Amino acid sequence: MGRPGEGTEWVLVDTGLENSADFILQCTEKRFGTQSKPKAIILTHGHFDHVGSVVKLSEHWDVPVYIHELELPYVTGHISFRAVPLPHDGSCPGMPGWKWIHTPGHTEGHISLFRAQDRTLLIGDALILTKQESLRSVMTHEERISGPPKYLTTDWVAAEQSVKHLRDLHPALAIPSHGEPMGGAEFSQNLDLLIENFDSIAKSVPQQ
Ligand SMILES: [Zn+2]
Ligand SMILES: [Zn+2]
Numbered sequence: 161m162g163r164p165g166e167g168t169e170w171v172l173v174d175t176g177l178e179n180s181a182d183f184i185l186q187c188t189e190k191r192f193g194t195q196s197k198p199k200a201i202i203l204t205h206g207h208f209d210h211v212g213s214v215v216k217l218s219e220h221w222d223v224p225v226y227i228h229e230l231e232l233p234y235v236t237g238h239i240s241f242r243a244v245p246l247p248h249d250g251s252c253p254g255m256p257g258w259k260w261i262h263t264p265g266h267t268e269g270h271i272s273l274f275r276a277q278d279r280t281l282l283i284g285d286a287l288i289l290t291k292q293e294s295l296r297s298v299m300t301h302e303e304r305i306s307g308p309p310k311y312l313t314t315d316w317v318a319a320e321q322s323v324k325h326l327r328d329l330h331p332a333l334a335i336p337s338h339g340e341p342m343g344g345a346e347f348s349q350n351l352d353l354l355i356e357n358f359d360s361i362a363k364s365v366p367q368q
Contacts, residue, residue: 265319307362
């Protein structure tokens, strides 16, 4: 993660779908220049919508790929995959000031990323935030938060613990993999709501 004007060192967190590589390259070249490449790629977990372009991009840039060691068995099937486990001390290679946090439940080795200096949280799929302007949420006044993506989540007890873990970080800005970023006050209100009603909000299956 870099900010415009703060130099060119950056890391890519997650790689989208299998056909996302060209779009990601367009974005990073526009932001950091055509000669720039990330220090590393860090994956929040091994689902197809997060690792889809990792082989193509890591080969294009020739950079290491980090993922939680519990997640490795699910991703090593990719051809010539170069993933290595994240450092045990919680540091994020190429991202000074950031720590990875084990937030299992959605998957065994799921991680979120947190920068204590400004309390920015990259949630991954530990929970979903929805758009305020979505018609359904306006009509029903429903909460803008949900648990992790329902159909792929494997351990709901761990998922609930992970949501509590994220609450305890008191993030000032929370950025999910699916949905819209949310500011700290609104996020903590929504998190409290989710934690108090975890079974009905997170685990209820939406009507088709
Ligand atoms: Zn996922
Ligand atoms: Zn996802």
